[in-house]
Amino acid sequence: MKIEDKVLDLAKRRGFIWGPSPNIYDGGLRGFYDWGPLGKLLKNKVENVLRKGFSGFSFWEVECPTVMPQKVWEASGHLDSFVDYVTKCIKCGASHRxxxxxxxxxxxxxxxxxxxxxxxxIKCPSCNKGGFGSVEPVNLMMSTVVGIDEEVFLRPETATTTYLLFPELYRFFRTKMPFGVFQLGKAYRNEISPRQSVFRTREFTQMEAQLFLLKEHFNDYSENELPLMKFGSDKIEYIKLGESVEKKFMKKESYAFMNYVAYKLMLDMGFDKTKLRIRQHDPSELAFYAEDAWDIEINTERYGWMEICGVHDRQDYDLKRHAEFSKTKMEVQGEIPTILEIAFGLERSAYALLENSLVDDDKRDWLKFEPGMAPIDVAIFPLMKKDGMGDLAKELFSDLDKEFACIYDDSGSIGRRYRRMDEVGTSFCITVDHASLTDGDVTLREISSMNQVRVKVSELKNIFRELLSGDLKFEDLK
Ligand SMILES: [Zn+2]
Incomplete structure (x- = not known):
């Protein structure tokens, strides 16, 4: 099996990704997926890294409704401009973008x-015969009704809902600029023909961060390098943040900073540096609100280079439009602030991480996550259930599970239990044996080296804190 097929097989078999959803009804609706227990744990880890990362750069979190009145989308431009051009086959009737x-x-x-x-x-790819009729723009927003007859729209991005809070946020931040805010939540896009599994779905989770600013804002990260690929170029150049403007890659230092924040969070999730690039949009690819846009892309086995995160310079477009349509003052200190945005797709991140982590090294298939990123941190096994080993293992489980993602497993041989855990990337396994009952030591095994060491039960928590944060290496455990 090729690696990309192995990933999809594993994702389905071991409860990461199921779908399309709801599977039991006619195979589900295209473009909707379920995240099984292990997939959800992985998505939570991605979420935690992003949340921690954004707060580390002083962004604050908000949460807004997913449903908004039509007027919001008139103002944002989505009602007119957020469209795909679609045509129908005159023979078989299939719709195509x-x-x-x-x-x-x-x-x-x-x-x-x-x-x-x-x-x-051009002939229809569905029937290979038909030509096409007229081309129509189709809006990608989904609508629903509130009350008796008010048509409203499910948000196609979290960003716009964050912008509507600007007057409140400005007061919250005590009128000091710049300030940053992020939002995690669902968004909806009525993709005409969803493909590429969880990379292009009709419902998805975003974490989007917005920096509101009045003037250029300097940063302290200028020595860091970014893997940039300019529009029109086919090579990645490693450019220092501090030189990105002067060398004409980025137009603004603050925008380069936002690209750095996004790239740094990708590295925090454990993505392999050699598989990442930041690619500038072709001017014709630019969203209607964007002045400049770069995507952070990961090289996947299955789909090639895929966008995980977009960084957009939205200038003062959004606040200007909402000021005009809502008749609310968005001008502060004599100006309308500009907005720089980072937009992460959570499902894309989790899928790409899964694919990136799969290792096939003849001996076994296993998932190699960075410390702390595995869906399950620690598995706890009793060698046998009898003689109190089961009780001690359960006790350990309930204690460690308060702080780490843990699982208890007492079925099958230890070897088989190890293999089950290797397959889903569980970082460490603990085995409670006869000796543990008297000397208080357990066997600790690391997934990547398959090495084992005896450690004191009383030290487990400290050991895991350090191992999972990357402060301690397994081989340094004595
Ligand atoms: Zn056709």
Missing amino acids: VDHLIEDIDDFNEEKLSKLLIEKD
Whole structure:
């Protein structure tokens, strides 16, 4: 089996990702997935790293509703501009996104696209026979109704809902600029033909951070390097943050800083540096609100380079529009602030991490997570259930589970239990044996080296704190 097929097989078999959902009804709705128990644990770890990371850079967390009135999306521009161009096969009736049928379109216009389909004699990929009718823009927002007849929309991004809080936030931060805020939550996009499994879904979780600022804001990270790939170039150049403006990669120092924050969080999650790049958008690829955009991409086996995170310079577009449509003053200290945004996709991050972690080294298939990123930190086994070994192991489990993600397992041989844990990347296993009952020592095994060491039960908590934060290496345990 190829590595990318192994990942999907593992994800399904061991309870990471199931779907499309709801599977038992006609195989589910396309573009919706369930996260099983281990997948959810992994997603939680991703969430924790991002939350901790953003707070470390002084961003504060907020939470807004996922449903917003139409007027918000008129103001944000999503109602008019958040569209895909779609056409139907005249033979079989299948709908297709025009940008999936024709590569490298740089001008989106219904009539031009219709002509192009005919000129290039494009046939329907579903039936291989039909040509296409007219091209229509289809809005990607999902709508629903509140009350009796008020049409409202599910948010297509968390960002806009954060912007609406600007007047309150400005007061909260005691009128000091710049300030940063982030939001974790669901967003919805009615993808016409969802593909690429959890990379392109109709419901997904975002963590988006916004920096509101009035003037350029300097930072202390200028010595750090970013793997930048400029628009029009096909090579990655390692550029120091402090030189990114002067060398004409970034237009603003503060924007380079936001790219650094996003990249740093990717490294914190344990992504392999050699598989990351920050790629600038082609001007025709830019979202309607963006002045400049760079994506942090990871090289995946299955899908090639995929976006995990987008960093956008939204300038004063959003606050200006909301000021105009809501008749609320967004100007402070004589100016409308500009916004720099970091947008993470949580499902994408978790999937990419899973694929990146899979190691196939002849002896075994196992998941190699960075310390603290595995869905389960510690597995606790009694050698046998009898003679009090089961009781001691359960006691250990309930104590350690308060602080770490733990599992108790007493079925099958120790070897088999190790293999089950290797397959899902559990960092450490503890075995309670006969000797443990008298000397208070247990066997501690590390997944990556498969080495074992005897340690005191009373020291386990401290040991795990240090091992999982990366402060201690297993081989230094005596
Ligand atoms: Zn067709």
